[in-house]
Amino acid sequence: MSARLLxxxxxAPLTPLVTRFRFEDPDGAPLPLxxxxxxxxxxxxxxxxxxxxAYSLISAPDDGSGYEIAVRREDTGRGGSRYMxxxxxxxxxxxxxxxxxxxxxxxxARKHVLIAGGIGIxxxxxxxxxxxRMQAPFELHYAARSRAEAAGLAFLxxxxxxxxxxxxxxxxxxxxxxxxxxxxxxxxxxCGPEGLITSVEQAAARLNWPKxxxxxxxxxxxxxxxxxxxxxxxxxxTLTVGPNQSLLEALEAAEIDIPWSCRGGACGQxxxxxxxxxxRIDHNDHWLSDDDRAAQQKIMPxxxxxxxxxxxxxx
Amino acid sequence: xxxxxxxxxxxxxxxxxxxxxxxxxxxxxxxxxxGALAILDLAARDASVLGRAHLIHIPAGTxxxxxxxxxxARMYHEAPSFEALAARYGKALADATMSTRLYLAGTEGxxxxxxxxxxxxxxxxxxxxxxxxxxxxxxxxxxHCKGVTEEVTTDPFTCSHCGLTLFVRDHFSRRLGAFQGxxxxxxxxxxxxxxxxxxx
Numbered sequence: 001m002s003a004r005l006l007x008x009x010x011x012a013p014l015t016p017l018v019t020r021f022r023f024e025d026p027d028g029a030p031l032p033l034x035x036x037x038x039x040x041x042x043x044x045x046x047x048x049x050x051x052x053x054a055y056s057l058i059s060a061p062d063d064g065s066g067y068e069i070a071v072r073r074e075d076t077g078r079g080g081s082r083y084m085x086x087x088x089x090x091x092x093x094x095x096x097x098x099x100x101x102x103x104x105x106x107x108x109a110r111k112h113v114l115i116a117g118g119i120g121i122x123x124x125x126x127x128x129x130x131x132x133r134m135q136a137p138f139e140l141h142y143a144a145r146s147r148a149e150a151a152g153l154a155f156l157x158x159x160x161x162x163x164x165x166x167x168x169x170x171x172x173x174x175x176x177x178x179x180x181x182x183x184x185x186x187x188x189x190x191c192g193p194e195g196l197i198t199s200v201e202q203a204a205a206r207l208n209w210p211k212x213x214x215x216x217x218x219x220x221x222x223x224x225x226x227x228x229x230x231x232x233x234x235x236x237x238t239l240t241v242g243p244n245q246s247l248l249e250a251l252e253a254a255e256i257d258i259p260w261s262c263r264g265g266a267c268g269q270x271x272x273x274x275x276x277x278x279x280r281i282d283h284n285d286h287w288l289s290d291d292d293r294a295a296q297q298k299i300m301p302x303x304x305x306x307x308x309x310x311x312x313x314x315x
Numbered sequence: 316x317x318x319x320x321x322x323x324x325x326x327x328x329x330x331x332x333x334x335x336x337x338x339x340x341x342x343x344x345x346x347x348x349x350g351a352l353a354i355l356d357l358a359a360r361d362a363s364v365l366g367r368a369h370l371i372h373i374p375a376g377t378x379x380x381x382x383x384x385x386x387x388a389r390m391y392h393e394a395p396s397f398e399a400l401a402a403r404y405g406k407a408l409a410d411a412t413m414s415t416r417l418y419l420a421g422t423e424g425x426x427x428x429x430x431x432x433x434x435x436x437x438x439x440x441x442x443x444x445x446x447x448x449x450x451x452x453x454x455x456x457x458x459h460c461k462g463v464t465e466e467v468t469t470d471p472f473t474c475s476h477c478g479l480t481l482f483v484r485d486h487f488s489r490r491l492g493a494f495q496g497x498x499x500x501x502x503x504x505x506x507x508x509x510x511x512x513x514x515x
Contacts, residue, residue, distance in 0.1 A: 110437045179413070180412075180414075181412050182412055182413045183411075183412060183413070183437070184408065184411050184412070184413065184415070184436050184437035184438050185436070185437020185438075186413050186437075207413070207414045208337060208340040208341075208413075208414040208415075208416065208442075209413050209414065210413075210439040210441035210442045211441065212439050212440075212441050213413060213439050
């Protein structure tokens with residue numbers, strides 16, 4: 001994964017829970033440009049554990065003067081967002097990967113419908129800048145619990161095609177109404193909680209939408225769980241994966257070379273063959289097919305865990 | 316006429332399956348000639364498919380019209396050719412939404428032209444179903460002059476635009492709605508293989 005050391009130049013609260021961070025090259029060199037919906041992975045050396053979290057870029061895709069992300073503090077999470085909120089200040093140097101996009105706009109679309117729930121607004125903030133440049137027809141539907149918690153508000157102009165759905169104000173999002181009557185060539189993009197993505201898929205299915213016109217992104221953080229042992233088939237070594245560690249992090253801690261990109265179960269880079277499995281793999285990813293999951297011959301080490309007697313993988 | 320079984324070919328060669336009802340979703344149904352029989356079969360399996368349907372028929376010398384009209388689609392229209400339908404079909408696509416399904420039945424040429432127009436209008440190809448009925452004549456694009464020759468039944472054939480002798484490939488362009496014809500004697504002019512009838 002190509003990465004560079006960048007300096008944090010701005011740390012600004014957007015809401016009580018969400019903070020914006022800006023990264024620039026320490027020598028002022030321009031950074032690679034990206035496309036709307038791209039993310040970077042930020043490395044955090046947190047008390048001996050090297051955490052790597054993926055964050056959507058919220059700055060303009062055609063602006064190489066810096067990268068900006070918005071991080072929501074998750075107090076019950078594994079610690080990455082807490083680290084960003086408590087340890088990172090202007091001047092901090094951090095390793096940031098080059099942008100990767102798993103949630104790009106489909107350029108064949110004639111109209112784009114963007115549906116955001118909560119912090120899921122982040123990838124759309126860069127997409128909106130791209131849509132403005134392309135002068136492409138779009139509508140944005142942004143659902144949040146309250147205005148105070150809606151981190152995206154500061155970036156959204158008041159426009160007739162930008163719709164806010166604030167549940168505290170009784171203005172809930174009606175997915176059926178949003179998806180009804182959309183013209184041919186419309187593509188729908190959803191980012192937010194798993195429940196929102198499922199609801200959009202169900203509403204679209206009821207209205208006969210072809211699946212190819214639906215796109216979504218949900219970055220998962222690796223869920224904690226019971227510790228488990230894994231045998232590395234190539235060397236015969238056995239590692240223990242801790243309760244707050246992912247299998248990918250355990251492999252990295254043991255200096256096993258393994259490719260990765262999103263670290264959230266979406267991109268497929270870290271897919272690993274399972275050579276023996278006596279027990280059950282908890283597939284937490286969005287990558288493997290239902291058949292692959294049932295066969296238990298592949299695992300996504302970034303988010304998936306194991307329960308049972310014996311697991312061996314081809315690493 | 317029963318359905319034709321096409322021989323296995325490369326991935327880009329279109330394949331056709333019997334039409335499957337998507338229920339009473341808004342639908343455009345377009346059939347040509349004996350393609351009408353595919354629509355009659357579809358309606359016999361699930362009459363609800365016509366509930367919100369715009370049914371368009373090109374008789375092409377057949378007499379299925381009265382039976383199609385009797386199916387009771389929301390709208391029924393007959394036209395002498397696909398070209399004569401351009402304005403009606405274009406308007407139906409312009410008014411369609413992402414819930415609209417397209418059912419096509421007839422020759423490969425009709426299916427190809429109607430599919431290309433629907434894709435150009437923004438209909439996702441997953442919303443398009445096609446069942447082949449009738450002739451296996453092909454719609455061929457000459458890759459050299461880009462002219463399209465309709466109703467090609469022999470291989471090789473003569474391009475009706477530039478006169479080159481073209482080899483009939485299975486390589487199909489979804490965008491153009493045509494198979495690709497390539498000069499058969501480009502390397503050794505005049506060395507043309509014997510003409511044979513196209514097989515399915």
